[in-house]
Structures are given as C-alpha cells and as structure tokens.
Amino acid sequence: MIDPKTLAARFPGDFVFGVATASYQIEGAVKADGRKPSIWDAFSNMPGRVHGRENGDVACDHYNRWEADLDLIAELGVSAYRFSIAWPRIIPDGTGRINEKGLDFYDKLVDGLKARNIKAFATLYHWDLPLALMGEGGWTARSTAYAFQRYAKIVMARLGDRLDSVATFNEPWCSVWLSHLYGEHAPGERSMDAALHALHYTNLAHGLGMEAIRHVAPNVPAGLVLNAHSVIAGSNGAADIAAAERAFQFHNGVFFGPVFKGEYPADFLEALGSRMPKIEDGDLDVISQKVDWWGLNYYTPMRVANDPSADAVYPATIDAAAVSDVKTDIGWEVYAPALKSLVETLYHRYELPPCYITENGAAYNMGVVNGVVDDQPRLDYYAEHIAIVADLIKDGHPMQGYFAWSLMDNFEWAKGYQMRFGIVHVDYGTQVRTVKNSGKWYSALATAFPKDNHKAG
Ligand code: IFM
Numbered sequence: 001m002i003d004p005k006t007l008a009a010r011f012p013g014d015f016v017f018g019v020a021t022a023s024y025q026i027e028g029a030v031k032a033d034g035r036k037p038s039i040w041d042a043f044s045n046m047p048g049r050v051h052g053r054e055n056g057d058v059a060c061d062h063y064n065r066w067e068a069d070l071d072l073i074a075e076l077g078v079s080a081y082r083f084s085i086a087w088p089r090i091i092p093d094g095t096g097r098i099n100e101k102g103l104d105f106y107d108k109l110v111d112g113l114k115a116r117n118i119k120a121f122a123t124l125y126h127w128d129l130p131l132a133l134m135g136e137g138g139w140t141a142r143s144t145a146y147a148f149q150r151y152a153k154i155v156m157a158r159l160g161d162r163l164d165s166v167a168t169f170n171e172p173w174c175s176v177w178l179s180h181l182y183g184e185h186a187p188g189e190r191s192m193d194a195a196l197h198a199l200h201y202t203n204l205a206h207g208l209g210m211e212a213i214r215h216v217a218p219n220v221p222a223g224l225v226l227n228a229h230s231v232i233a234g235s236n237g238a239a240d241i242a243a244a245e246r247a248f249q250f251h252n253g254v255f256f257g258p259v260f261k262g263e264y265p266a267d268f269l270e271a272l273g274s275r276m277p278k279i280e281d282g283d284l285d286v287i288s289q290k291v292d293w294w295g296l297n298y299y300t301p302m303r304v305a306n307d308p309s310a311d312a313v314y315p316a317t318i319d320a321a322a323v324s325d326v327k328t329d330i331g332w333e334v335y336a337p338a339l340k341s342l343v344e345t346l347y348h349r350y351e352l353p354p355c356y357i358t359e360n361g362a363a364y365n366m367g368v369v370n371g372v373v374d375d376q377p378r379l380d381y382y383a384e385h386i387a388i389v390a391d392l393i394k395d396g397h398p399m400q401g402y403f404a405w406s407l408m409d410n411f412e413w414a415k416g417y418q419m420r421f422g423i424v425h426v427d428y429g430t431q432v433r434t435v436k437n438s439g440k441w442y443s444a445l446a447t448a449f450p451k452d453n454h455k456a457g
Helices: 004-008 039-044 062-076 100-115 131-136 142-159 172-180 192-216 238-261 266-275 283-287 337-349 376-394 437-447
Strands: 016-020 080-084 119-125 165-170 222-226 231-233 293-297 302-306 317-319 355-359 399-405 424-426 433-435
Touching (some): 004 437, 016 119, 039 131, 062 437, 100 142, 119 192, 131 142, 172 192, 172 238, 293 337, 337 376, 433 437
Parallel strands (some): 165 222
C-alpha cells in the first residue's frame, strides 16, 4: 500500500485536498422549504429510466443532517468541500420568484464550513434544472441561458462574500450529450438536433454566468468543471487515429474550443454546424471570457475505433476494447496513465489556467462488516491516481487541488443507489455513515497537510 504521508510529501504546501458531492445526489428533502421539482425528480420517477426507479427524495438526507456531515468532513481533515447549489431551491420555477429559504440553507452551509475552517467550493449547476423550464424547452432554449445568468447573480449576491471558489457548470458533456443525445440522463432526449441546441446554450450560459459572477462577486475565483475524455485510438491504424481525433473534438473540443479559443472545432462545424442553433454575434466572446481556473473530472479512458458503417454520424466512432483488466463495479476501466496524458494533451492544445482535479474516484460496492468497510481496490485507485497528480506537478503542470468523488455514497443518477462512490459508506435505511478504509487512508493523506511538510521539491 502506498504510504499516505510519503505521497503527501510530494505536494506543495498550498495544495488543496478536498471531498465532493452534488445537491440532488445527497440532499433529499425535495419538497422542503419551497423547493419545486427538477428534471431529475421527474425523470427518476418515470419507469425504466433509473435503476429500480430510485430517486433523490431522501438520498443521504443531507438537507437535515448537514451539520453532522460537515463535522464528518472536518474529522476527515480535508481542507475543502466541493458541493453544488440546487437551482430549484433558489428559484423554484427557474424564473420569477426567489425562495429565500433555499438561499438560507446554503448560507448556513457556507457559514458552517467557515466555522470549521473548510474552504467552500460551490458549483452552480450540477444537473438539477428546475422542471418548469422544460416548458420553454430546457437547455434547448436560449432563454434558459439567461435564466441561468439571473440565478447565478442571485446566488453570488448572497454567498459571494464567503465562497472560496465557484464553478458555473459541472460536466456539461453530461448535461448536453448524455442527456440530449444518448438519452441516459434527464431529460432523456435522443436527438442530435436537441443536443446541438443544448450544447450552444449551455456554453452560452457558462459565459453569461461568468459575467454575473464577475459583476456581483469579482473576488471569487471562478471557473468551469469539465469531464474531459482521455481519448485513445483502439489501434495504430490511420482510420482509428482519425476516429480518435474526431472523438476528441466531439467530446472535448466543443467545450474547450469555445471557452478557451472562442471557436467551435472546424471539422465538427463542417459536419454538424448546419444543425446548430444560430450563433448570435458576440456569443463566442461571452463564452470565451477569462476563467481563473478549470476543473477536471477524470475516471476512466475513452477508447475508440472508426465506425465504418455508411450511415455513421459524426464523430462516427465505436468503442474499442479496454487495455487494463481492472474494472470498477460500474464497469469502468482503471487506467491511471490516461489521466497524465489527458492533462498533458489539454495543456498542449489549449491555453489553460491552473487546474483542480475536481472529481476522481471509483465505484466499489462492498458493505460494512463488523464496523469496517474494506475497500482496498478503491484505496489503490486513489493512491495510483493521486501519484499521477504528483507526477504532473513535478513536470511543471499547475495542479492546485484534488477532490475525492465522493464524500459519501449517494444517488448515482441512472444507476440509482446500487453504485457506491463514497469514501464514507451510507446505510440508506438508517442513514448511518461509516468511514471506509479508503476514507481513513485519504484522511491520513489530507491531515499530513499542510502542517507537517510541503516544501515543494
Ligand atoms: O456521480 C457522478 C457525478 O455526479 C458527476 N461525475 C461523475 C460521478 C460518477 O459517475
């Protein structure tokens, strides 16, 4: 086992180790204090969408147990907590009336973090769009981007004096492609046209959100969290290498390009541009304004091969075989070198600001036996990936922090509660939390920080 203190000694003193969650996955209390439904409340209650038709009605009951959960984070000894804010608590219909009680909850949460000397990293959008906005078309409507801007302004006016960091969006890849093209996440669309509209309006919403943050809370470091894909060609053949480049542009370039270069990738535009909504004058300037940092969520590589079928639609790829035999319980290949090559590729292709690993972790579903959760494979996963982050720092990449996904087991979207990503086990019947062995190891790593070591070098 990698000794956590030895690993910690490879990081500079100001490096941030934290834990992450998201509102719909942990809060529960979906009808409390004026919250109205999000698209995930609707989607999870439809037959056949979520494993076991489970939903976020109770989840980890964090809305009622937030103080004990903050104590738990403090006991783990990490220095930061990444959480998301539920738009349907703040503006229950997406537009119109502001719900002060919703703001009060996050106000208390942020004060609770400050009282425990834990940095507050907030995300404005982690997929719980107010359901009422679907009446306008949800993310396929330009008006949703402006509704998001207003929501961002309202949140930042209330919390901006105490946040250590804010992200506009978490993983737009998921709320665009997975939700509107592949149909696996809410609202469950399977349409390229819908997805292309969601793409541009989500990018626009990011830019408009940045404007709002700069206007209302200019001192809060602001950024965007992307689950960039580490795309690897299935073979050295020219067709597969070209397929990997198309996949890179489709899965990464359509977000990194507009935000960091002010343009959509040329070959993507050539293939699908005619099906995109109108890109208004000035949109790309709004989208590409400077961010202070960016977040990378990494779990597994994406291996692709060319799709030779005549009717294949851009990016015209199929899955290629995994290289590593090691898989997590959700079926994702464990392959840490892809994290290194991904960061290197992205810094090579784009001019990027400093980076936080805003999510990394593994689904393993072992339970509590005699008060202990022996989740050695998760511990190994963390050790291996955190060592890669140390290597990246050694090579000169501006890595500033790392957040374990997740603080605790929670509602894993379409997989429901069967997939457990937590470093803390949750018994959903009793809501008892048990720190897993991986959590104890991560805690030993985090508590080596910043007190004992950390002269870089
Ligand atoms: O649980 C999710 C999280 O909400 C976003 N990133 C990936 C995690 C694991 O699937």
